[in-house]
Amino acid sequence: MAIHHQLPIYKAAYGLLKLMTTITKNMPKDFKASIGGEIRSLCVQSVILIARANAAQDKAPHLTTLLEHIHAAEILLRLSQDMRFISTGQYATAISLTDVIGKQANGWRKSAIVPAPVTSPPRQSCQSEIF
16 A cells, blocks of 8 residues: 555646646635635545545545535536636646546556456265266
8 A cells, every 4th residue: 555645647637636626616606615615625635535535445435425425526617618607728737637546546446456266066966966
């Protein structure tokens, strides 16, 4: 288990949090607290989920929740870009970070899921059928 601060997924998620903090402060006043606050909250929770997944034995539930949070952030970012609260360049930068986080979280989740061992039915001897 590596220290979560050194993980590439953590660095990308923290970079997204820093970007969202900068972008959302320039949103219109009416939407800064609602949409901007929700985006920042999702980013903070994503960073926390990465730390929890790194420390947990069963990482898959944390990573599944992380993917849901990233998807929700993407939806709110898309809304913000459509409503012209953020620029197209800011949206593109944010989406590139969410893509990186999503790909790494999916790969980590796939490697964390251990398939159940295959158990074969007990063998019956051929002699018991004959006699």
